[in-house]
Amino acid sequence: MQRASGNRLWSEQYADAHLGVFDMTFPSALPASRLRPPQDAPPMRWGILGTGWIAAKFTESVKAHTRQVIAAVGSRSEEAAKRFASEWGIQNAYGSYQELVQASDIDIIYVATPHGQHHEHVLLAINAGKHVLVEKPMALNHAQAAEMVAAARKKGVFFAEALWTYFLPKFDVVQQILDAGVIGDIKSVYTEYGEYLPRDHRIFDPTLAGGPLLDLGTYPVSLLTKLLGVPSKVVGVATDDPAGVNGQLAVAMMNYHGAQGTMATTLYGFTPTGAAVIGTKGSIRFANEFHLPGSFEVWSLDGSVRLKYDEPRGAHFEGLFHEAAGIAYVISEGSFESPCRPLDASLDTMKTLDAIRSAVAINFSRAGLRE
Ligand SMILES: NC(=O)c1ccc[n+]([C@@H]2O[C@H](COP(=O)([O-])OP(=O)(O)OC[C@H]3O[C@@H](n4cnc5c(N)ncnc54)[C@H](OP(=O)(O)O)[C@@H]3O)[C@@H](O)[C@H]2O)c1
Numbered sequence: 001m002q003r004a005s006g007n008r009l010w011s012e013q014y015a016d017a018h019l020g021v022f023d024m025t026f027p028s029a030l031p032a033s034r035l036r037p038p039q040d041a042p043p044m045r046w047g048i049l050g051t052g053w054i055a056a057k058f059t060e061s062v063k064a065h066t067r068q069v070i071a072a073v074g075s076r077s078e079e080a081a082k083r084f085a086s087e088w089g090i091q092n093a094y095g096s097y098q099e100l101v102q103a104s105d106i107d108i109i110y111v112a113t114p115h116g117q118h119h120e121h122v123l124l125a126i127n128a129g130k131h132v133l134v135e136k137p138m139a140l141n142h143a144q145a146a147e148m149v150a151a152a153r154k155k156g157v158f159f160a161e162a163l164w165t166y167f168l169p170k171f172d173v174v175q176q177i178l179d180a181g182v183i184g185d186i187k188s189v190y191t192e193y194g195e196y197l198p199r200d201h202r203i204f205d206p207t208l209a210g211g212p213l214l215d216l217g218t219y220p221v222s223l224l225t226k227l228l229g230v231p232s233k234v235v236g237v238a239t240d241d242p243a244g245v246n247g248q249l250a251v252a253m254m255n256y257h258g259a260q261g262t263m264a265t266t267l268y269g270f271t272p273t274g275a276a277v278i279g280t281k282g283s284i285r286f287a288n289e290f291h292l293p294g295s296f297e298v299w300s301l302d303g304s305v306r307l308k309y310d311e312p313r314g315a316h317f318e319g320l321f322h323e324a325a326g327i328a329y330v331i332s333e334g335s336f337e338s339p340c341r342p343l344d345a346s347l348d349t350m351k352t353l354d355a356i357r358s359a360v361a362i363n364f365s366r367a368g369l370r371e
Pocket residue numbers: 050051052053054055074075076077080081112113114115117135136137162164202208214215316
């Protein structure tokens with residue numbers, strides 16, 4: 001576990017102190033994050049698979065904030081591998097993914113290719129006996145993801161989806177608030193995420209499973225699934241983009257207990273990327289983009305702010321390193337899964353994504369992809 005040991009859980013202390021209390025009693029302070037210092041995580045040797053945008057962001061953040069070693073990079077082209085290696089001071093550059101995953105001095109492969117390629121590249125790394133961190137979403141659909149998880153478990157290697165939001169200290173604090181029942185039972189969750197992206201971005205490419213859902217949408221959908229479970233019912237609307245991908249969509253969903261979630265995502269402009277979690281005793285409101293480092297508040301039912309988590313808004317540089325450090329801790333302790341992003345959580349998110357696609361008729365096989 002990526003947690004300090006020895007102390008009683010904050011949630012247990014809170015529950016004891018408020019046992020049998022049914023009024024709006026809130027703790028006097030937020031719990032501290034239980035994440036251990038990123039700089040102390042035992043160094044692992046990482047191989048970067050793919051040399052695109054997020055591969056560079058991950059490398060920059062991890063090199064600046066941890067003792068993890070980015071030891072090699074692999075690309076479909078030797079030229080791109082060498083360019084990336086020279087920019088980031090990486091010792092080994094391979095002109096194929098196959099060579100990278102077979103390098104004997106690498107512990108873990110970070111798969112940073114487009115999501116339609118994750119299934120192939122993750123299996124390549126697992127079959128070579130490497131631990132794997134794959135960019136989000138885990139795969140194109142639940143069937144692919146289930147095959148990847150089964151392969152990792154059979155081979156006995158670490159595997160996780162790089163949904164970095166859930167590796168942030170902020171989310172460990174949120175988790176403790178939820179575990180302690182501070183806001184009661186969750187009744188509804190509101191969230192969305194849109195960005196403006198230029199027309200030549202891969203998100204407009206139907207052959208790369210473009211559209212916002214499996215890209216930006218993975219953040220709100222993973223949050224909804226984490227808090228409400230896989231929905232029993234989804235309804236929605238979707239608008240096609242002339243490029244042949246979905247341009248935007250909005251959905252409402254419900255679980256078996258009647259708790260509801262709403263979610264929207266768009267390729268046409270930046271949205272607040274907010275989230276609000278409504279419980280029977282209070283609510284949590286994220287002050288800025290909920291998926292980034294930043295602040296949130298805990299509100300009581302009467303609308304007063306009871307607790308505040310204050311943290312400057314951060315972007316990839318300020319956040320991606322947490323997942324690398326957290327994973328290095330758990331691998332060094334012999335674990336094959338991260339408590340921050342368990343494999344079943346990723347599989348459930350894939351089920352919700354499949355259900356949304358079914359509700360709004362988004363089918364990647366039309367672009368020639370194998371569903
Ligand atoms: N965590 C986050 O905040 C975050 C942010 C953005 C994206 N992502 C995720 O990261 C993944 C990659 O996104 P990105 O924005 O980095 O993409 P990108 O800039 O297009 O880079 C993808 C890389 O994958 C490799 N690749 C392999 N097969 C490919 C193919 N058929 N077409 C195009 N590229 C191919 C290429 O590297 P080589 O040419 O070197 O082989 C390419 O540079 C996606 O799953 C996305 O959802 C995560």
